[in-house]
Amino acid sequence: MKPSEHTIPDASVLPAWRKSTYSGGSSGECLEVNDSALPARIPVRDSKNPAGPAVTFAAPAWTAFVTSLGRTRP
Numbered sequence: 590m591k592p593s594e595h596t597i598p599d600a601s602v603l604p605a606w607r608k609s610t611y612s613g614g615s616s617g618e619c620l621e622v623n624d625s626a627l628p629a630r631i632p633v634r635d636s637k638n639p640a641g642p643a644v645t646f647a648a649p650a651w652t653a654f655v656t657s658l659g660r661t662r663p
């Protein structure tokens with residue numbers, strides 16, 4: 590794992606998860622993000638496993654990732 594990433598073993602301990610606008614509808618293919626719990630790190634988890642681990646990204650890395658999605662979307 591890169592230095593800008595690490596995990597939270599039990600992601601359910603963090604409040605305020607929201608589904609990504611890029612996730613599928615009701616098919617269960619949802620990514621959840623918590624951009625209010627940790628100011629310098631952005632946790633991301635699989636919505637099908639809310640008590641499972643979350644990968645966290647440094648805020649600038651997450652911003653760069655989300656920005657790149659906007660450039661590739663039709």
